[in-house]
Amino acid sequence: MSGPAGRARGRLTGWWRRRSLRTRLTVIAATAIAVSVFASFQVASELLAWELQDTVEDQLRADSRVLATNAERAGLAQAELPPYPGSGRLVRVILPDGSTRTPDGQPALPPVSEHAGRVAQGASADLMESGDLDDDGYLVYTLRAGGGAIQVARAADDSPINGFGLGMLLIGLLCVAGGALVGRTVARAGLAPIDRLTAAAVRVAHTRDLDADIPDEGGGEIRRLIQSINDMLAALRDSRRAQRLLAEDAAHELKTPLTSLRLNVELLIRLDRRGTLDSALPSESRTRLLDDLGAQVAELSTLAAELTDLARGDVSDESTEVLDLADVVMAAAARARSRVPDVEIALDVTSVWMSGRPAGLQRAVLNLIDNAGKWSPADQPVQIRLRAEGASAVLEVDDAGPGIDAADVPRVFDRFYRADSARALPGSGLGLSIVQRVVDAHGGRATVARSARGGALLRVDLPAAAPPAPIARPTAGEDTAVR
Known part of the structure; x- marks a missing residue:
């Protein structure tokens, strides 16, 4: 990914990687709670909206049946319509000729829809539909009655949902703050063994004291981590002990041939400086001394090679x-x-x-x-x-x-x-x-x-192991040319 989006993502990733584990756990806990609260709010809002709509529809059907009963008795044109209460329910009568009647002072409803007109003409018994009026939502129920139809409408009231949403928002903010606090506390408590483990490892690194095992505490992954580090310290102790023993043994073994070699060389140098090398060391003795020197050098060379081989492990x-x-x-x-x-x-x-x-x-x-x-x-x-x-x-x-x-x-x-x-x-x-x-x-x-x-x-x-598979050889007459 390139461009501004890629750079922004890279900066966000870099920022996240620079945060401590405690901060990451806090952010993750707060984010998880925020997402849970938002999802719960969405589900609860939908359920509340459906429940409110079902209640309004049931009320509209009940009111329509009362008005339809009155209309059947007195006729659609003469039936007395309930006065407009100033808000809430709206009423309209659709006469057989397609004209309408409404109570005095009532706001105008949307024009009669095509489907509602069919109900008035007897195409169906009733109809529930929604509509808009002055940016407000309405539910309109149409019920056939007396050669026409009765319509009862009610404006959609979002105040319960809005109040519920505000309450959920306040609760969500409190939950997020509490989640961050709980996440911080849990992270501090959960990472305390790792903090002590880090301090112990730093102490071992500074003091070079490999004999100080880290106390085994906690459980599960923490215990396995501590045991692994203690095993590593034990291996380092064994390695350092083996190195020390190798050095001590090597010094001990090198001492004798080096001393003999040094004495023989010093003897030759001393006699040579005095000019008495030929008289003090006859030819036979000199030859034997030189052979001893050659054998000692060969022995030192062999010992050095073997020490190198052993030191490599x-x-x-x-x-x-x-x-x-x-x-x-x-x-x-x-x-x-x-x-x-x-x-x-x-x-x-x-x-x-x-x-x-x-x-x-x-x-x-x-x-x-x-x-x-x-x-x-x-x-x-x-x-x-x-x-x-x-x-x-x-x-x-x-x-x-x-x-x-x-x-x-x-x-x-x-x-x-x-x-x-x-x-x-x-x-x-x-x-x-x-x-x-x-x-x-x-x-x-x-x-x-x-x-x-x-x-x-x-x-x-x-x-032992199985021998390697034989390489297949071309039989006589096969074309072996490389193409």
Whole structure:
């Protein structure tokens, strides 16, 4: 909509949107009452008008029957007509020749209508019609009598309706004012919990105190809203607690490699400044120190990457797609072979389709293989098995190492957790926690047990999916040209 009407409507809409909810409820209540009063006035006025008209018509019929009786006795020309009282009823006699008689001093009535003339001629017994005279409304009743007709008329009296309308107007104004007051009071009482909820939310925003739950009050929608906000605060508390724990654990885990790296670098710098690097560190010792530095840098890089992955949580730009988990497992195994050529990997996989994020799943499988590669003896391969069991895709990574102690099993997938026997091995203790997060994000379950070879058996169950429908290929002889 454009033009002045559209601009006016836009300004009205903008004004309405800027009003508070309390003001809107007040206006709505007052408007609803005003509309109700107006509708009631219209209906009552119509009913009153019909009732008054029925009363006047009944009176006209009664008066006409009295005059018709007199006319039958004395004749239309000689019948005595009642004197005009100055207002109210009007009388007229229609003689057989079409002429009329009226009482002395009575105002003139409208000319005899065609329908009334037919009644006087015997076409029908009576007739009720309305007419106008000097901008006033009249009801005229015509009754056949004595070869002619008797007409009795009465001016329409609007004073009862006008008085009724004035009374309804005053009552309507009082109702609108009372409705606005009641609407304001109801809005204030109904929105009081929301006001307290807003104040509590503002207080939490200013103080950053997520431990202060908002008191549960009210019922219905208000209670559900408060519960939702409290649930959101609980989620924020958990998120902030997890962030704090992650930062504390990261600082703790970074302290040891950084300290070792700093000491080794400071040793090299100190010896180099003294000019005794070659004499103090023989070639073999220097090579071993540089290897240690390289390993520590690699460990820090891995730890930083895993911390970044964990800090991102479930937020990922990678889209979900239907994929063959066997392709993901084989790709992860190929990466593991390139990273650690010493570890032998034996694959026994079958095609199992699922809906997931390929990069995240590949990272989880790679972490499982890396974990198994640390423990598996050089002459024993890491066995990877993938199969379908019912509605699940089952992935098992089996090593021939010493296995996991029963005391360590409940914490295997915790962040930064490393068993006492694993502290001398490279790693950050984050690999399996990343596996747990990826599996949880895909609606799966990760468990640990002892394998038949005595080592650890890490099992992942993921929900399977139907394979995608094959793409229809044109048969021989079909026209495949693109038009």
